Amino acid sequence: MKSVLFTFLASFFIGNIGFGQDRITGETFATRSEVLAQNGMVATSHPLATQIGIDILKNGGNAIDAAIAANAALGLMEPTGSGIGGDLFAIVWDAKTSKLHGLNASGRSPKSLTLEYFEEQGMDKIPSHGPLPVSVPGAVDGWFELHKKFGSKQMEEILAPAISYAEKGFPLTQLIGWYMQSVKYFQRQGFANIKETYIDQNNGKLPTEGEIYKNPYLANTYRTIAKKGRDAFYKGAIAKTIADFMQEKGGFLSVKDLADHKSEWVEPVSVNYRGYDVWELPPNGQGIAALQMLQILEGYDFSNIEFGSAEHLHLFTEAKKLAFEDRAKYYADMDFAKVPVTELLADDYAAERRKLIGENASSYEAGEISAGETIYLSVADKEGNMISLIQSNYRGMGSGMVPPKLGFMLQDRGELFSLKKGQANTFEPGKRPFHTIIPAFITKNNEPYVSFGVMGGDFQPQGHTQIVMNLVDFGMNLQEAGDAPRWDHTGTSTPTGFTRNGTGEIRLESGIPYTTIRGLMDRKHKVRFGRGIYGGYQAIMWDKENRVYRGASESRKDGQAAGY
Numbered sequence: 001m002k003s004v005l006f007t008f009l010a011s012f013f014i015g016n017i018g019f020g021q022d023r024i025t026g027e028t029f030a031t032r033s034e035v036l037a038q039n040g041m042v043a044t045s046h047p048l049a050t051q052i053g054i055d056i057l058k059n060g061g062n063a064i065d066a067a068i069a070a071n072a073a074l075g076l077m078e079p080t081g082s083g084i085g086g087d088l089f090a091i092v093w094d095a096k097t098s099k100l101h102g103l104n105a106s107g108r109s110p111k112s113l114t115l116e117y118f119e120e121q122g123m124d125k126i127p128s129h130g131p132l133p134v135s136v137p138g139a140v141d142g143w144f145e146l147h148k149k150f151g152s153k154q155m156e157e158i159l160a161p162a163i164s165y166a167e168k169g170f171p172l173t174q175l176i177g178w179y180m181q182s183v184k185y186f187q188r189q190g191f192a193n194i195k196e197t198y199i200d201q202n203n204g205k206l207p208t209e210g211e212i213y214k215n216p217y218l219a220n221t222y223r224t225i226a227k228k229g230r231d232a233f234y235k236g237a238i239a240k241t242i243a244d245f246m247q248e249k250g251g252f253l254s255v256k257d258l259a260d261h262k263s264e265w266v267e268p269v270s271v272n273y274r275g276y277d278v279w280e281l282p283p284n285g286q287g288i289a290a291l292q293m294l295q296i297l298e299g300y301d302f303s304n305i306e307f308g309s310a311e312h313l314h315l316f317t318e319a320k321k322l323a324f325e326d327r328a329k330y331y332a333d334m335d336f337a338k339v340p341v342t343e344l345l346a347d348d349y350a351a352e353r354r355k356l357i358g359e360n361a362s363s364y365e366a367g368e369i370s371a372g373e374t375i376y377l378s379v380a381d382k383e384g385n386m387i388s389l390i391q392s393n394y395r396g397m398g399s400g401m402v403p404p405k406l407g408f409m410l411q412d413r414g415e416l417f418s419l420k421k422g423q424a425n426t427f428e429p430g431k432r433p434f435h436t437i438i439p440a441f442i443t444k445n446n447e448p449y450v451s452f453g454v455m456g457g458d459f460q461p462q463g464h465t466q467i468v469m470n471l472v473d474f475g476m477n478l479q480e481a482g483d484a485p486r487w488d489h490t491g492t493s494t495p496t497g498f499t500r501n502g503t504g505e506i507r508l509e510s511g512i513p514y515t516t517i518r519g520l521m522d523r524k525h526k527v528r529f530g531r532g533i534y535g536g537y538q539a540i541m542w543d544k545e546n547r548v549y550r551g552a553s554e555s556r557k558d559g560q561a562a563g564y
Contacts, residue, residue: 026477026480027476027480027483027484029480029483029484029485029511030477030479030480030483031479031483031555032479032555033479034477034478034479034541034550034551034552034561035550035551035552035553035561035562035563036548036549036550036551036563037548037549037551037562037563037564038382038547038548038549038563039057039381039382039563039564040054040057040058040063040066040379040380040381040382040549040563040564041378041379041380041540041549041550041551041561041562041563042054042057042066042070042377042378042379042551042561042562042563043377043378043379043538043539043540043551043552043553043559043560043561043562044070044074044375044377044538044553044559044560045074045078045375045376045377045455045536045538045553045554045557045558045559046073046074046077046078046173046176046558046559046560047173047558047559047560047562048073048077048165048170049070049071049073049074049077049377050070050553050559050560050561050562051562052066052069052070052073052161052162053066053067053069053070053377053379054066054562054563054564055161056069056153056158056161057379057381057382057564058564059153060152060153061152061153061157061158061381062150062151062152062381062383062385063379063380063381063385063386063387064092064146064147064150064151064152064379064385064387065147065151065152065153065158066379066381067090067146067377067378067379067387067389068143068146068147068151068155068158068159069158069159069161069162070377070379071088071139071143071375071377071389071391072084072143072158072159072161072162072222073161073162073165074375074377074391075139075162075218075391075408076162076165076166076215076218077165077170077173077176078176078375079180079198079215079397079408079409080176080179080180080182080396080397081179081374081375081392081393081396081397081455082374082375082391082392082393083139083393083398083408083409084137084139084140084221084225084233084408085137085139085393085398085401085408085409085410085411086137086138086139086391086392086393086394086398086411086413087105087106087107087135087137087138087139087142087391087392087411087413087435087437088103088105088106088138088139088142088143088389088390088391089102089103089104089105089106089142089281089285089389089390089391089435089437089438089439090102090103090105090142090146090387090388090389090390090439091103091268091279091281091387091388091439091440091441091451092146092149092150092385092386092387092388093384093385093386093387093441093443093448093451094150094385095383095384095385098446098447100268100279100441100443101149101265101268102265102266102267102268102281102282103142103145103146103263103264103265103266104263104264104265104266104281104284104285104432105138105139105141105142105145105263105264106135106138106284106285106413106432106433106435107135107136107137107138107261107411107413107432108135108136108257108261108430108431108432109135109136109414109417109427109428109429109430109431109432109433110134110135110136110251110252110253110254110257110429111254111256111257111260111429111430112252112254112429113132113252113427113429114429115419115421115426115427115428118132118419118427119419123419124419124497125415125419125496125497126414126415126416126417126419126427127415128395128399128412128415129186129189129191129399129400129412130249130250130251130399130400130401131246131249131250131251131252131253131399131401132251132252132414133394133399133411133412133413133414133415134246134251134253134399134401134410134411134412134414135253135411135413135414135432135433136253136257136258136261137410137411138261138263139391140225140230140233140234141230141233141234141261141262141263142263142391143155143230144229144230145263145265146387149265150385155225155226155229156226156227158226159222159223159225159226160226162222163219163222163223163226166214166215166216166218166219166222166407167214167216167219168214169212169213169214170212170213171209171210171211171212171213172207172208172209172210172211172212172213173209173558174209174558175557175558176558177207177208177209177210177211178209179396180198180206180207180208180213181206181208182396182397183198183199183206183397184206186397186400187199189400191400191401191402192245192249192402192404193402193403193404193405194400194402196404196405197215197217197402197405197407197408198215201214201215201216201217202214215407216407217405217406217407218406218407218408219407220405220407221238221406221407221408224236224237224238225238233258234258234259234261235255235258235259238406239255239258239259240255241403241404241405241406242258242403242406242410243255243257243258245401245403245404246401246403246410249401251401253410266281266282267282268280268281268282268441269281269282269287269288269291269341269345270291270443271291271294271295271345273294273298273468273472274298274472274473275444276442276443276444276449276468276471276472277442277443277444277446278290278291278294278440278441278442278464278468279440279441279442279443280438280439280440280464281438281439282334282339282341283330283331283332283333283334283339283341283434284331284332284333284334284432284433284434284435285331285434285435285436285437285438286327286331286434286435286436286438286458286460286461287438287439287440287461287464288331288341288344288345289323289324289326289327289331289461290323290438290440290460290461290462290464290465290468291345292319292322292323292326292344292345292350292353293316293319293320293323293461293462293465294465294468295345295347295349295350296319296322296323296350296353296354296357297315297316297319297465297469298350299350299351299354300315302469302473302474303473307470307473307474307484308484308485308511308512308513308516309515309516309519310515310516310518310519310520310522310523311519313487313506313512313516313520314361314519314520314523314525315357316462316465316466316469316487317361317487317489317506317525318356318357318361318362319354319357319465320461320462320465320489320492321362321363321364321489321492321500321503321504322353322356322357322364322367323461324458324461324492324493324494325364325365325366325367325492325493325500326344326366326367327461327492327494327495328366328492328493328494328495328498329366329423329424329493330344330366330424331424331425331434331495332423332424332425332434332495333425333431333432333433333434335431335432336424336428336431337424337425339424344367349367352367353367359523360523360524361503361523361524361525361526362503363500363502363503363504366493374390374391374392374436374437374455374456374457374536375390375391375392375455375536376388376389376390376391376439376453376454376455376536376537376538377389377390377453377538378451378452378453378538378539378540379540380451380540380542380549384448384542386441386448386451386540386542387451388439388440388441388451388452388453389439389453390437390438390439390453390455391437392411392413392436392437392455393409393410393411393412393413394411394412394413394415394416394436395412395415397409398410398411398412399411399412400412413433413435414427414433415433415496416433416434416435416436416495416496417431417433417434417496418495418496418497419497420497423495423497424495425495425496434495434496436457436458436460437455437460438453438460438461438464439453440452440453440464442468442471447542447544448542449541449542450471450478450539450540450541450542451539451540452464452467452537452538452539452540453537453538453539454466454467454482454535454536454537455535455536455537456533456534456535456536457535458488458490458494459488459533459534459535460535462487462488462489463486463534463535463537466484466486466487467481467482467537467539470484477550478539478540478541478550478551478552479552479553481539481552482537482539482552482553482554482555483555484511485508485509485510485511485512486509486534486535487506487507487508487509487512487534488506488507488530488533488534489504489505489506489507490504490505490507491503491504491505492504503524503525503526504526505525505526505527505528506520506525506526506527506528507527507528507529507530507533508527508528508529508530509529509530509534510529534556535554535556536554536556536557536559537552537553537554538552538553538554538559538561539551539552539561540552540561549563551563
């Protein structure tokens with residue numbers, strides 16, 4: 001009897017590393033069911049932001065109104081990765097015209113800052129903090145562009161909930177309470193206005209999980225923007241405060257840089273993956289890397305390949321390496337570089353790249369062609385409009401540059417320029433840096449299907465590809481597709497000038513079985529575990545047959561999908 005019990009316990013603990021819950025339906029790794037609703041759906045990384053979006057929808061606003069309101073709330077509630085000091089990208093499904101629209105609301109580098117300056121300073125990389133990585137923040141202009149084209153409610157009503165929470169306060173969630181401790185780093189480094197903005201407004205103490213956090217400075221900034229419009233930010237007193245502070249701290253961002261800023265409406269690009277059209281925005285973002293990966297992977301029959309198996313991860317990883325070498329060579333601001341988007345997404349090019357994949361881990365060159373933290377949210381309304389929106393300060397809270405009494409930190413997105421001459425993404429004045437943040441959308445038969453995104457720096461194209469494969473190849477539902485164990489490959493070349501490091505390494509979540517790890521090692525892959533690098537997912541699916549929205553939210557973060 002004892003030997004039987006020992007055998008059972010041994011097999012249980014070997015086969016089940018850690019503890020979990022037992023669900024009576026669906027995949028065993030799912031954390032919950034999909035959220036279902038008929039009239040509208042909001043999925044964000046914070047429950048209070050989701051509730052704000054739902055309230056906007058219930059009060060007659062549309063998906064775009066709700067998305068702006070939720071994004072404003074997230075800039076307050078998750079300052080560790082987002083805010084009006086950063087940039088924004090969005091894909092909108094307009095139900096009236098049955099058309100997708102893309103918005104690139106990323107900012108440009110200061111026009112007075114040159115490559116020669118970095119050379120004179122002996123720099124081979126733009127630093128992650130301080131005044132030098134700061135580019136024009138594009139998020140506010142992005143709000144107003146979205147509102148002008150699609151919005152229905154007044155901006156004062158849209159921003160009112162975030163203003164109220166900024167003034168009255170709200171309890172920090174577990175994850176953001178943990179990330180907020182990075183404020184102490186900026187304090188130790190002596191960055192100006194950190195204490196006044198994040199600590200003094202909260203009774204002289206940096207709040208932690210469950211404690212109330214306020215930001216009256218940000219409330220005043222939001223109120224000014226709501227009343228006076230986008231020019232208050234880019235041409236008024238706010239712009240002058242930003243520019244004066246940057247100049248005082250040795251930066252280059254000027255009033256003219258802010259005044260000259262404009263967002264750009266762009267045509268989303270797509271590939272068809274097994275009958276589903278997957279849409280991303282063209283560069284300066286990295287969205288087409290996900291499309292390149294899907295083009296390569298479509299050549300394999302995954303009906304005979306088990307999810308999470310060594311073969312699955314091997315083929316995925318090699319496709320990623322191929323796409324990311326092209327990413328390093330070609331992706332950049334298309335106002336400055338001729339990015340061969342059509343050629344990179346062509347079937348014949350994918351077929352040629354696919355031929356390079358063998359049985360073992362390899363390293364690759366870019367093809368020859370002629371020619372860090374974030375927030376993501378999705379909203380859908382009763383009229384059928386849907387929006388996929390992503391917004392970020394780039395590395396964590398941003399650059400450390402906090403203009404006085406405005407309540408936010410400026411982004412450090414300029415860190416993603418290369419300082420090597422002659423590359424597509426080489427620094428130039430007035431240029432948009434390579435961007436990691438990417439919204440995504442799936443249509444089927446020219447109708448909306450899924451609005452989704454997976455935040456997380458370089459991981460994002462890998463995350464998008466994993467979600468699409470989970471839905472299409474492995475038959476998961478929307479929540480299961482996000483809950484499924486993830487993996488990340490690192491070590492390929494980057495648009496910042498980094499050259500690949502051998503075959504790189506695969507980093508796995510603990511849900512990947514040991515048999516897969518062993519199989520990957522047999523194929524000469526370097527494998528290890530990684531913490532907190534697998535992004536954050538939100539998604540909304542339109543179920544045409546039942547005329548119901550299905551919502552899903554990231555179990556690895558504090559978010560929520562809700563509908564009505």
